[in-house]
Amino acid sequence: MINQSLWVLLLPLIGFVILGILGRVMSRAAIRTVAWGACGLAFLFAVWNFFSMLGTPAGAGRVNDAMIYHWVISGSLQIDLGLLLDPLSATMLLVVTGVGLLIHIYAAGYMEDDPSFWRFFAYMNFFIFAMVLLVAADNFLFLLVGWGLVGLASFLLIGFWYQRRSAVAAAQKAFVINVIGDLGLMLAIFLLFNVFGKIDYTSVLGNPGLLSFGSGTATAIALLLFVACAAKSAQLPLYMWLPDAMEGPTPVSALIHAATMVTAGVYLVARTHVLFELAPIALNVVAGIGGATALFAATIALFQLDIKRVLAYSTISQLGYMFMAEGVHNYSAGIFHLVTHAFFKALLFLGAGAVIHALGGEQDMRKMGGLWSRMRITAWTFLAATFAISGIIPFAGFWSKDEILGSVLAQATATGNIWYYVLWGVGLLTAGLTAFYMFRLFFGIFTGSYRGGAVVAHTEEEEENGDEEAAGHGHHGPVGYYYIQEVPPVMSVPLIILGILSVIGGFLGSLALFNVPLARWAPLPNFLTPIFSDVKTAHEVSLGLDWTSTGASLVIALIGIGIAWSLYRKGFAYKENKNPLYQLVLHKYYVDELCNAVIITPILALGRFLNWGIEGGALDNGSKGIGSLLRGTSSVLRRLQTGYMRNYALAILLGVVLIVIYYAVRG
Amino acid sequence: MPLSAYLIMSAILFTIGTIGVLVRRNPLIIFMSIELMLNAVNLSFVAFSHFLDSADGQMFVFIVLTVAAAEVVVGLAIIVSIFRTRRNIDVDEMNVLRG
Numbered sequence: 001m002i003n004q005s006l007w008v009l010l011l012p013l014i015g016f017v018i019l020g021i022l023g024r025v026m027s028r029a030a031i032r033t034v035a036w037g038a039c040g041l042a043f044l045f046a047v048w049n050f051f052s053m054l055g056t057p058a059g060a061g062r063v064n065d066a067m068i069y070h071w072v073i074s075g076s077l078q079i080d081l082g083l084l085l086d087p088l089s090a091t092m093l094l095v096v097t098g099v100g101l102l103i104h105i106y107a108a109g110y111m112e113d114d115p116s117f118w119r120f121f122a123y124m125n126f127f128i129f130a131m132v133l134l135v136a137a138d139n140f141l142f143l144l145v146g147w148g149l150v151g152l153a154s155f156l157l158i159g160f161w162y163q164r165r166s167a168v169a170a171a172q173k174a175f176v177i178n179v180i181g182d183l184g185l186m187l188a189i190f191l192l193f194n195v196f197g198k199i200d201y202t203s204v205l206g207n208p209g210l211l212s213f214g215s216g217t218a219t220a221i222a223l224l225l226f227v228a229c230a231a232k233s234a235q236l237p238l239y240m241w242l243p244d245a246m247e248g249p250t251p252v253s254a255l256i257h258a259a260t261m262v263t264a265g266v267y268l269v270a271r272t273h274v275l276f277e278l279a280p281i282a283l284n285v286v287a288g289i290g291g292a293t294a295l296f297a298a299t300i301a302l303f304q305l306d307i308k309r310v311l312a313y314s315t316i317s318q319l320g321y322m323f324m325a326e327g328v329h330n331y332s333a334g335i336f337h338l339v340t341h342a343f344f345k346a347l348l349f350l351g352a353g354a355v356i357h358a359l360g361g362e363q364d365m366r367k368m369g370g371l372w373s374r375m376r377i378t379a380w381t382f383l384a385a386t387f388a389i390s391g392i393i394p395f396a397g398f399w400s401k402d403e404i405l406g407s408v409l410a411q412a413t414a415t416g417n418i419w420y421y422v423l424w425g426v427g428l429l430t431a432g433l434t435a436f437y438m439f440r441l442f443f444g445i446f447t448g449s450y451r452g453g454a455v456v457a458h459t460e461e462e463e464e465n466g467d468e469e470a471a472g473h474g475h476h477g478p479v480g481y482y483y484i485q486e487v488p489p490v491m492s493v494p495l496i497i498l499g500i501l502s503v504i505g506g507f508l509g510s511l512a513l514f515n516v517p518l519a520r521w522a523p524l525p526n527f528l529t530p531i532f533s534d535v536k537t538a539h540e541v542s543l544g545l546d547w548t549s550t551g552a553s554l555v556i557a558l559i560g561i562g563i564a565w566s567l568y569r570k571g572f573a574y575k576e577n578k579n580p581l582y583q584l585v586l587h588k589y590y591v592d593e594l595c596n597a598v599i600i601t602p603i604l605a606l607g608r609f610l611n612w613g614i615e616g617g618a619l620d621n622g623s624k625g626i627g628s629l630l631r632g633t634s635s636v637l638r639r640l641q642t643g644y645m646r647n648y649a650l651a652i653l654l655g656v657v658l659i660v661i662y663y664a665v666r667g
Numbered sequence: 668m669p670l671s672a673y674l675i676m677s678a679i680l681f682t683i684g685t686i687g688v689l690v691r692r693n694p695l696i697i698f699m700s701i702e703l704m705l706n707a708v709n710l711s712f713v714a715f716s717h718f719l720d721s722a723d724g725q726m727f728v729f730i731v732l733t734v735a736a737a738e739v740v741v742g743l744a745i746i747v748s749i750f751r752t753r754r755n756i757d758v759d760e761m762n763v764l765r766g
Contacts, residue, residue: 641765642765643761643763644758644762645761646758646759
C-alpha cells in the first residue's frame with residue numbers, strides 16, 4: 001500500500017504559501033487556479049491512498065505509518081512527524097479534501113466580488129492543510145499542532161470581514177473557547193506521557209494494558225480528551241462559539257463550521273476509543289452530553305429567524321448524535337454519520353449561501369419566500385438535503401441516524417439501564433424536532449410569496465439578527481423578486497454533486513435493515529471495522545430492534561414534517577409571540593446573557609481591579625520607586641566625574657598610595 | 668654608591684614627574700613629566716639589575732622604552748587632532764566627559 005499522505009498534507013500548504021505571498025498581485029483566475037489546484041490535487045492523492053488501501057487485503061497491511069523526520073529526541077521521548085494512514089484517516093482525508101474541494105469551487109463564485117479574494121483562498125488552503133495534519137498525524141503532539149492550527153484557521157475565517165465588530169467578536173469568542181479545548185487536550189497528553197512514556201499512537205493506543213480498566217487516570221485522560229472534543233465539536237457547555245461563527249462567509253460556515261473542522265472531536269474520540277473503552281464513566285459522559293446537546297440545540301433551532309443560525313444549531317444537534325453513537329460503543333456509526341452529515345450539511349450551507357447571494361446578503365427568513373420558481377437547482381438540492389437531515393428513507397441521513405438510534409436501543413435492551421432508554425427517547429424526539437425545523441426553514445425560504453420587498457415591523461430581534469449581520473455580504477437592500485436569479489454554474493455544480501451524495505451517500509452504510517441478499521453490503525462499516533475490532537461491547541443490533549427504532553424515528557420525523565407542512569406550506573408568516581416559553585427558546589435560553597453575567601462581567605471586574613490595584617498601585621509604583629531611588633543616588637555620584645584629566649590622575653595616584661600603604665602596614 | 672642612593676634619586680624623579688602631570692596644563696609638558704616617571708622607574712630597574720647581578724632589569728628597561736615611544740606617538744597624534752578641532756590644547760578646557 002502506498003502512503004501518499006505527505007502530498008495530501010503539503011499541497012494545500014504550498015497553495016497557502018503561494019497565495020499568501022503572491023496573492024495580492026495575482027489575477028482572480030490565477031488565484032482560483034492555485035487554490036483549486038492545491039485542493040484538487042490533494043483530493044486526488046487522498047483518492048490514490050484510498051484505492052491503494054482497497055487493493056490491499058484487510059488487516060495489518062492497511063495500516064501504514066510513514067515517518068517523515070525525527071523532530072525531537074530527548075531521553076525516552078521521541079517525537080516524529082509521521083503520517084498514519086489507516087482506514088479511519090483515509091476516510092477522513094477523503095471527506096476533508098473532497099468536501100473541501102467542492103466548497104473551494106463554490107466559494108470562487110460566492111466570493112467573486114470580495115476585494116480580499118486572495119486572502120480568503122489562502123486561509124482556505126491553510127485550513128485544509130491544518131485539518132489534514134490533524135487527521136493524518138501519527139502522534140498526539142502533531143495532533144495537537146493540527147488541532148491548534150484548525151482553530152487558528154477558523155479564527156481567521158470567522159473574522160474574515162474584520163471591518164465588522166460582530167465578526168471580530170465572534171472570531172475571538174471561537175478562539176477563546178477553542179483554547180479551553182486545547183488546554184484539555186494538552187493536559188490529556190501530559191497524563192498520557194506520564195503513563196506511557198511516549199506519545200505516538202502506536203505506543204499509546206497499542207498498549208492499553210498499561211492503564212487499568214476504570215481507573216482514575218484512565219477516566220481523567222478520557223474526560224480531558226472529551227473536553228477538547230466538546231470545545232472543537234461545539235457540545236454542551238462549550239457550544240456557544242459555533243452559532244456566532246456564522247459571522248464568517250457562508251462557504252466557511254459550510255466547510256469549517258459544519259462539514260469538517262467541527263467533526264474533529266468525533267474523529268478524536270474514534271481515534272482514541274481504546275482509552276474511552278477503559279473509562280466507562282467518561283463514555284457515559286460522552287453519550288449523555290451528546291444526547292443533551294442534540295436535544296438542546298434542536299429546540300433552539302426551532303424558532304430562529306436567521307437561516308444560517310438554524311443551520312448552525314442543527315449542526316450542533318447532529319454532532320450530538322455522533323457523540324451519542326460513540327458513547328454506546330458504536331464508533332463506526334459515529335464516523336458514518338460524520339460522513340453523511342458532511343455531505344448534507346455542506347449542501348444545506350451552500351444552498352443557504354446561494355439564497356443569501358441571490359438576495360444580496362439577506363439572511364432573515366422573514367424577508368424570503370417564494371424562491372422555488374426562481375432558483376430551481378438550489379431548491380431541489382436544498383430539498384434533498386432537508387430530507388437527508390430529517391432522516392427520511394432513502395436519503396443519506398436516514399441510514400446513519402437509524403444506525404445510531406438502533407445501537408442506542410440495543411445498548412438499552414442489553415444493559416437494561418433506564419438511562420439508555422431515555423437517551424433513545426431523546427434521540428427520537430430530536431429527530432422529530434429536526435424534521436420540523438428543517439422543513440420550516442425550507443418552506444420559509446422557498447414557498448409562499450416573496451416577502452423581501454415588504455416592510456417588516458421593526459423589532460429588536462431584527463436589529464440583532466437581520467440588519468447587522470446582513471451588512472457584511474454587500475447588502476444592497478431588498479432585491480426585487482424578478483431580479484432574483486439562480487446562482488452561476490460555478491456555484492450550482494457543487495450543489496448538484498453534494499445533492500447526489502446526499503441522496504445516495506447513505507448506501508455506504510449497512511443495509512442490514514432489509515434482510516435481502518444485499519445484506520452483506522456495508523462498505524463503510526466493513527472498511528472501518530479493523531480499527532474498532534478491539535471494541536468488545538458493541539451490541540449486534542437485532543433486526544426486530546432495528547425496525548422498532550427505525551419505524552419510530554420515521555414516524556416521528558414524518559409527524560415533524562407534517563406539523564411544519566400544516567403551519568408553513570403556504571409560506572412563513574412571522575407573528576410577534578409573547579409566550580414566555582417561545583421567547584426563551586428564541587433567545588437561545590438566554591445562555592449568552594447568562595454567560596455575560598456569570599463569567600464575563602466578574603472577569604472584567606477582576607481585570608479592572610488588577611489593572612487599578614495591582615498593576616497600577618503595587619507594580620507601577622514599586623518599579624517607579626526603584627527607578628527614582630537609582631536616579632537620586634546617581635545624581636549625587638555623577639558629580640565625581642568632573643571630566644578634568646588631572647582629577648582622574650590624582651585619584652589613580654591616591655589609589656596607588658593607599659595600596660602601597662596597605663601592604664607596607666600589613667608587612 | 669649604595670643601592671639606596673639610586674632608589675632615592677629614582678623616587679625624587681618619580682615625584683617630580685607626578686607633580687608635573689598633576690599641575691601642568693600644557694599636554695606637551697605632561698608628556699614630558701610622564702617620560703620622567705617612566706625613566707625614574709627605568710633607573711631603579713637598572714640599579715636593581717646591577718646590584719642583583721641579573722640582566723632581567725635591563726631587559727625591562729628596553730620594553731619600557733619601546734612602550735614609551737609608542738605611547739608618545741599615539742598621544743601626540745591625539746593632541747594634534749584635538750588641536751585641529753578645537754584650536755586649543757589646554758587640558759583644563761577638555762571636560763566634555765563630565766558627568
